[in-house]
Amino acid sequence: xxxxxxxxxxxxxxxxxxxxxxxxxxxxxxxxxxxxxxxxxxxxxxxxxxxxxxxxxxxxxxxxxxxxxxxxxxxxxxxxxxxxxxxxxxxxxxxxxxxxxxxxxxxxxxxxxxxxxxxxxxxxxxxxxxxxxxxxxxxxxxxxxxxxxxxxxxxxxxxxxxxxxxxxxxxxxxxxxxxxxxxxxxxxxxxxxxxxxxxxxxxxxxxxxxxxxxxxxxxxxxxxxxxxxxxxxxxxxxxxxxxxxxxxxxxxxxxxxxxxxxxxxxxxxxxxxxxxxxxxxxx
Amino acid sequence: xxxxxxxxxxxxxxxxxxxxxxxxxxxxxxxxxxxxxxxxxxxxxxxxxxxxxxxxxxxxxxxxxxxxxxxxxxxxxxxxxxxxxxxxxxxxxxxxxxxxxxxxxxxxxxxxxxxxxxxxxxxxxxxxxxxxxxxxxxxxxxxxxxxxxxxxxxxxxxxxxxxxxxxxxxxxxxxxxxxxxxxxxxxxxxxxxxxxxxxxxxxxxxxxxxxxxxxxxxxxxxxxxxxxxxxxxxxxxxxxxxxxxxxxxxxxxxxxxxxxxxxxxxxxxxxxxxxxxxxxxxxxxxxxxxxxxxxxxxxxxxxxxxxxxxxxxxxxxxxxxxxxxxxxxxxxxxxxxxxxxxxxxxxxxxxxxxxxxxxxxxxxxxxxxxxxxxxxxxxxxxxxxxxxxxxxxxxxxxxxxxxxxxxxxxxxxxxxxxxxxxxxxxxxxxxxxxxxxxxxxxxxxxxxxxxxxxxxxxxxxxxxxxxxxxxxxxxxxxxxxxxxxxxxxxxxxxxxxxxxxxxxxxxxxxxx
Numbered sequence: 001x002x003x004x005x006x007x008x009x010x011x012x013x014x015x016x017x018x019x020x021x022x023x024x025x026x027x028x029x030x031x032x033x034x035x036x037x038x039x040x041x042x043x044x045x046x047x048x049x050x051x052x053x054x055x056x057x058x059x060x061x062x063x064x065x066x067x068x069x070x071x072x073x074x075x076x077x078x079x080x081x082x083x084x085x086x087x088x089x090x091x092x093x094x095x096x097x098x099x100x101x102x103x104x105x106x107x108x109x110x111x112x113x114x115x116x117x118x119x120x121x122x123x124x125x126x127x128x129x130x131x132x133x134x135x136x137x138x139x140x141x142x143x144x145x146x147x148x149x150x151x152x153x154x155x156x157x158x159x160x161x162x163x164x165x166x167x168x169x170x171x172x173x174x175x176x177x178x179x180x181x182x183x184x185x186x187x188x189x190x191x192x193x194x195x196x197x198x199x200x201x202x203x204x205x206x207x208x209x210x211x212x213x214x215x216x217x218x219x220x221x222x223x224x225x226x227x228x229x230x231x232x233x234x235x236x237x238x239x240x241x242x243x244x245x246x247x248x249x250x251x252x253x254x255x256x257x258x259x260x261x262x263x264x265x266x267x268x269x270x271x272x273x274x275x276x277x278x279x280x281x282x283x
Numbered sequence: 284x285x286x287x288x289x290x291x292x293x294x295x296x297x298x299x300x301x302x303x304x305x306x307x308x309x310x311x312x313x314x315x316x317x318x319x320x321x322x323x324x325x326x327x328x329x330x331x332x333x334x335x336x337x338x339x340x341x342x343x344x345x346x347x348x349x350x351x352x353x354x355x356x357x358x359x360x361x362x363x364x365x366x367x368x369x370x371x372x373x374x375x376x377x378x379x380x381x382x383x384x385x386x387x388x389x390x391x392x393x394x395x396x397x398x399x400x401x402x403x404x405x406x407x408x409x410x411x412x413x414x415x416x417x418x419x420x421x422x423x424x425x426x427x428x429x430x431x432x433x434x435x436x437x438x439x440x441x442x443x444x445x446x447x448x449x450x451x452x453x454x455x456x457x458x459x460x461x462x463x464x465x466x467x468x469x470x471x472x473x474x475x476x477x478x479x480x481x482x483x484x485x486x487x488x489x490x491x492x493x494x495x496x497x498x499x500x501x502x503x504x505x506x507x508x509x510x511x512x513x514x515x516x517x518x519x520x521x522x523x524x525x526x527x528x529x530x531x532x533x534x535x536x537x538x539x540x541x542x543x544x545x546x547x548x549x550x551x552x553x554x555x556x557x558x559x560x561x562x563x564x565x566x567x568x569x570x571x572x573x574x575x576x577x578x579x580x581x582x583x584x585x586x587x588x589x590x591x592x593x594x595x596x597x598x599x600x601x602x603x604x605x606x607x608x609x610x611x612x613x614x615x616x617x618x619x620x621x622x623x624x625x626x627x628x629x630x631x632x633x634x635x636x637x638x639x640x641x642x643x644x645x646x647x648x649x650x651x652x653x654x655x656x657x658x659x660x661x662x663x664x665x666x667x668x669x670x671x672x673x674x675x676x677x678x679x680x681x682x683x684x685x686x687x688x689x690x691x692x693x694x695x696x697x698x699x700x701x702x703x704x705x706x707x708x709x710x711x712x713x714x715x716x717x718x719x720x721x722x723x724x725x726x727x728x729x730x731x732x733x734x735x736x737x738x739x740x741x742x743x744x745x746x747x748x749x750x751x752x753x754x755x756x757x758x759x760x761x762x763x764x765x766x767x768x769x770x771x772x773x774x775x776x777x778x779x780x781x782x783x784x785x786x787x788x789x790x791x792x793x794x795x
Contacts, residue, residue, distance in 0.1 A: 007593075014590040015601045018583070021658065022608050025619050028630050041628040091352035100345040113360055115781045117719045119748060120770045121363035123755045123763045124370060128323070128363060135318035136311055153359020156352055185344050214612050216722050221756065232614045236726060239618060247622055254615040265610035266603075 029251045038248025054248035058256070066253055068227050069234035073213060073257075076144060076230060080151045081209035084159050085201050087152070092163035093193055097175055098185060110164075114157030119217055125150055126221060147222040151215065155208050162207070166200040167193075203271040206264050213261055231257045301338055305331055326362070330354055364774075367767045372545050374524040375764035379539040386540035387502055390509065390526065392474065394500025394536070398483055402495040404428075405450040406487065408472055409459040415468065417477050418457055419485060419493055422449030429457060430477040430485060465490055500536070509536060523547075541764075548768035561741040562750070562769065569746040572652065573717040577710055579657045584664025585702075589694075591665075592672055609662035617726040620655045624727075643732050645743035652744050656723055660713070664706075671705040672698070711784030715777050724749045747773050 032040070036051035058066045094100075095107060118125075126141065129150065133140025140146050174196065178188045194201075216232045223229045229237070235257070239250045288295075308331050315324035334354075337346045381389070404419035414431040421427075422445075427438040444453035452459070465472065476484040477493065485493040500509045500518075509518040509526050518526035521535065524542030528534035551558045587605060591598055608616065623630045624641040632638055641647045679701075680693045688696070724730055730749045733742035740753045747769065755766035 008595050011590040011593065011595050012597075014586060015595075015597070018587050018661075019601060019604045022604055022662075024630075025616060025623060025658070026607060026611070028623065029619050039628065040622050040625055042630045042633040045630075045634075087351045087355060090348040094345045094348035098345045098348065100343070111785075112778070113356060115715075115778065116360065116364060116774065117748075117777065118360065119719060119721055120751075120774050120777075121360070121367045122752065123766050123770065124363035124366035125359070126755075127370070127763065128366060131320050131323060135314040135320050135323075139311075150359055153355040156355045157360055160352055185348075189348070210612075214614055214722075216614050216726065217752070232612075236614070236618060239622070250618070250622075254619065258611045258615050261612045262607075262610045266606070269606070 029255060032248055033251035033255055035248055039245070040247040054252040055256075057249045058252050061249070064234075064238060064249065064253075065227055066231075066234070069229050069231045070257065072144065072223075072228060073230040073232070076148055076151070077209045077212040079148055080155060080212040081205045084152055084155045084208050085163075085205040088156060088159040088163050088204070089194070089197065089201055090189065091156075091160045092167050093189055095160070095164045096167040097172070097188075097193070107164075110157065110160060114161040116157070118154035122217065122221070125218070129222075142222060142224055144223070144228055147218060150218060150222075151212055154218075155211065159204060159208060163200070163204055166204070167197060170196055170200075203268055206268055207271075210261055210264060297338070301334070305334060308334075326358065367770050370763055371548055371765075371767035371771050372543055373541050373764045374539070374544045374547075375541040375767070376762035377760045378537060379524040379541050381538060381540055383540040383542070386524075386538055389538050390500060390536045391498070391502055394498065394509070395486065395496040396499045396513070398495045398497065400495075403488075404485065404493045404495075405448075406485070406491060406493040407450075407452060407459050408465060408487070408490060409457050411457045415472060415475055416457060417485060417487070417493055418443075418451050418454060418459075419477075420445070420449065420451040425449070427451045427454075429454060430479065432475050432477060435478040435480075544764075548765050551765070552768060552772070558765070561739045562747075565741050565745050565747055565750045568649075568744070569718060572649075572744075572746055573714050573720075575653050576656045576660065576717045576720075577714050579653060580660035580713070581664045581668075581706070581710060583657060583661040584666075585668050587661065587665045588669040588672060591669060605662050605665055607662075608658050609660075609666075613659055614722060614726060616659060617655065617723055620651075620658070621727050624651050642728050645732060648728050648732055648744050652723065652727060655727055656717070656720070659723070660717075663713070667706055667709055668702060671702050674705065675701045708784045711780060715780050715784070718746070718777060718780070719748045719773070720746065721748045721752065725752070 028042075031045075031047045033054050034050050034052065035047065036049050036053050038054055038057075058064060095103070095110070129141040129146050131140070132146065133142065137143075138145060139149065170193075174192050175188050178192050183191070214232070215230075216236070219230045219233045220236070223233055226234075231253075235250060235253055238253075239246050308327055312324050312327040312331065315321075315327060334350065336342055337350050402421075404417075404421055406417040406419045408415070408417055410416060411429055411431055414433070416429060416431040419428050419430060420443075425440050427440060427443050429436045429438055438451070438454055442454055443451040445451050460468070472490070473487055476486060479485050479495055481497075483495050483497045486496050487493050497512075499511055499513055501512050502509055507520055510516070511518075517529045518536055519529055521527035521532060522542070523539075523544055525535035525537075525539035527536075552562060553559060591601060626632065626638065626640045626643070629641075631641070639647055641651050675698060679697050683693045683697055684690075724744055724746050728742070728744045730742035730745035730753065733739065733745075740757055740759075741750050745753070751766045751769045751773070754762050754769065
C-alpha cells in the first residue's frame with residue numbers, strides 16, 4: 001500500500017488537477033450553452049435549469065447568420081484543403097523523387113519560405129489584393145475567392161514541406177522499379193506515387209482544413225460583409241464587447257463549430273503528432 | 284475511333300485545361316494593364332509564358348511538377364515578402380496612399396477658391412452641342428447663362444423658360460439630363476469646370492447648385508511645384524511624399540503620395556523616441572511572453588508526461604482529457620477564456636471569489652495571457668515529451684539504477700538531458716510561433732490595457748505582431764510603411780531563431 005502511494009498517488013493527483021484545469025472552460029461552455037438566461041454570469045457552477053433556447057436562437061435569429069458563416073467556413077476550408085494538396089503533392093513529389101539542377105538550393109529556399117509567418121507580409125498582401133480588386137473586383141480584397149487565393153499561396157510552403165517529409169518516408173524502391181520498367185515521371189507520379197501517398201495526402205489535406213478553419217486575421221481583414229464571414233470572424237464580431245448579452249448563443253455556436261474539428265483531430269492524432277515532431281505547430 | 288479517343292483522353296483533357304487556364308490568365312492580364320496595374324500585369328504575363336513553355340514543350344520535366352506550387356508561392360508569399368521590403372522604404376500611410384500623379388491631380392482639383400462675392404447659381408445639368416452643359420440661373424438678378432467646359436453664352440431672360448422660383452428650366456438647343464443620366468455621368472459632371480468670366484469657372488455642388496471658383500494652386504510641371512496664384516506661395520516636393528510650403532515646411536498640401544524615403548523608417552526606429560520607446564517595450568514583452576509561454580507549457584507538459592509514464596489506472600481517460608484543449612479550435616477557446624476573465628460576470632472571479640479587473644491592469648492581463656496560453660499549449664508538450672520518453676532507451680536508466688542512482692538522479696542526469704536534446708528544436712519552433720501568436724493577443728486582450736492618455740497605440744500585452752497590425756490597420760492613422768519596416772525586423776529575428784533551431788536539429792544536413 002505504501003509503495004502504491006509513493007509510486008502512483010502523485011500521478012493521480014497531477015492527473016486530476018490538470019484534468020480539472022483542462023476541462024473547466026469546456027464544462028463552463030457546455031453549461032452556458034444550455035442555460036436559458038443566456039448570460040455570462042455564473043450564478044452556480046452546477047446547472048439548475050436546462051434549455052435548448054440558445055441553440056434555437058442560433059438557427060432562427062436573422063441577425064446571426066450562423067448557418068451562412070458555417071457554410072462559408074466549410075466551403076473555404078474545404079477548397080483550401082483539397083486544392084492545396086492537389087497543387088502541393090506534385091511539388092513535393094518533385095522535391096522528394098526527381099533529380100534536377102539546383103535541387104538543394106530549392107529545398108533550402110522552400111525551408112526558409114515555409115518558416116516565414118504569412119502574417120508578417122500582411123500589409124503587402126493587403127495592398128496587393130487591393131490592387132487586384134482594382135482590375136478584377138471579384139477576386140481582390142474583400143472577396144471570398146481572393147481570400148481563398150491568399151490562403152492557398154500562404155499554405156503552400158508549409159504543405160509542400162510537410163508533404164515532402166511524408167513522401168520521403170515512402171520507400172523509393174517501387175518508383176525505381178517502375179523507372180526500370182520504362183515508366184515516365186508522369187506515369188510514376190500518377191500510377192505509383194499517388195495511390196501510395198493517398199492516405200498521407202488525406203491527412204495533410206485535413207490538417208490544412210483545420211489550419212484554415214482556425215485562421216482569423218486575414219479573414220477579418222477580407223470579409224467585412226456580414227454574410228461573407230467565416231465562423232471565426234462571425235462569432236468574434238458577435239460577442240465582441242458584449243460578452244454578457246450574447247454569451248449563451250456564442251457558447252452554443254462555438255460548441256457546434258468545434259465538433260467537426262475535434263473529431264478530425266482525434267481521428268488523426270497519430271499523424272498530427274508525427275507532423276508536430278516534424279516541426280510544425282498547430283495554430 | 285472511340286478507342287483512340289479514350290487513349291488520348293488524358294492528353295485532350297490536359298490541353299483543354301491548359302487552354303482554359305491560359306485564357307483566364309490572359310483576361311486578367313489584359314484588365315490589369317488596362318487599369319495600369321503594371322507590376323501585376325507583368326507577373327501574370329510572365330506566368331502565362333512560363334506555363335506555356337513548361338507544358339507545351341519538354342523543356343523541363345521537374346518544372347511540370349513544380350510550376351503550380353512555385354507560382355502560388357511567388358504570388359502570395361515571396362512576392363509579398365519582397366513587396367514588404369519595398370513598402371518599408373516608402374512613406375506609405377493615411378494621407379500618403381496614392382501615386383504621385385493621382386496626388387497632383389487631386390491637389391489641383393481641390394486647389395480652387397470661390398470668388399470674393401461667393402457667387403452661386405441654381406443650375407440644371409444637360410447637354411448642349413453634345414457637350415455636358417449647365418443652364419445657370421441667378422433668379423434675383425434675372426441673369427441666365429448656358430455654359431460648357433469650352434464656352435459661355437449669356438441668355439436674355441426672354442429666351443428662357445423659368446419655373447415658379449425664377450430658375451431657368453429650358454432654353455433652345457439645351458436638353459436637360461434625366462435622373463438616370465445624371466447618376467451615370469456623375470463623375471464627369473462633378474469634375475467638369477464650366478466656363479465663367481475670366482479664369483473663373485462654375486463647379487457643381489450637388490446636382491442643382493453651381494459655385495463660381497477659380498484655380499488657386501497651379502502645378503508647374505517643368506519645376507515640379509505648385510504655386511498659389513493669389514499670394515505667390517510656392518510648394519515643392521519635400522521628399523517625404525508631400526508638396527510643402529517653401530517658407531513653412533510644416534504646411535503641406537493634401538493629399539500626399541506614397542514616396543520613397545529609403546531608410547527613414549529604419550532610422551526612426553532607432554533614433555525617434557516616439558517610435559523607438561513603444562517598440563522597445565513591446566519587443567521586451569514579446570520575448571518575455573514567448574519565453575514564459577514555452578517554459579510554462581513545457582514544464583506542465585513534462586510534469587503530466589512523467590505522471591502518465593506508467594500504466595496507471597485510467598491513463599487512457601486522462602490522456603483523452605489532456606488532448607482536448609489542443610483539439611478544440613483555438614479561436615473558440617480563446618474567446619471563451621475572454622468571457623471567463625470578465626470582471627463582473629466571469630467565471631474566474633466567481634471561482635476565486637475576487638473582483639479583479641483582469642484586462643484593465645497590465646500585470647493581471649499579462650498573467651491571464653500566459654495562463655490561457657498554458658491551457659492552449661501544454662497538451663502539445665505533453666504529447667511531444669511522452670513520445671520522446673518512449674524513444675529514450677530504457678537500458679540507460681536501468682543501468683544507472685543498477686549502479687545505485689536514485690530515481691531523481693536518473694531523471695536529472697539521464698532522462699532530462701536526453702529529453703532536452705530531442706525537444707530543443709521544438710522548443711525553439713514553439714518560441715518562434717508564440718513570438719507571432721497574433722490570435723491569442725488580439726482575441727483575448729486586444730493588446731490592452733493601454734494608457735489612454737499617452738496617445739500610444741501599444742498596450743501592455745501587445746506583442747510585436749499585434750502592434751504592427753495596429754500600426755498598419757489601426758483606426759486613426761494607418762501607417763503601412765512603418766508597419767512593413769517593423770515586419771522586416773521581426774522576420775530577421777524569427778529567421779535567426781529558426782535557423783538556430785535548425786542548426787541544433789541538424790535538419791539542413793539531411794538535405795541532399
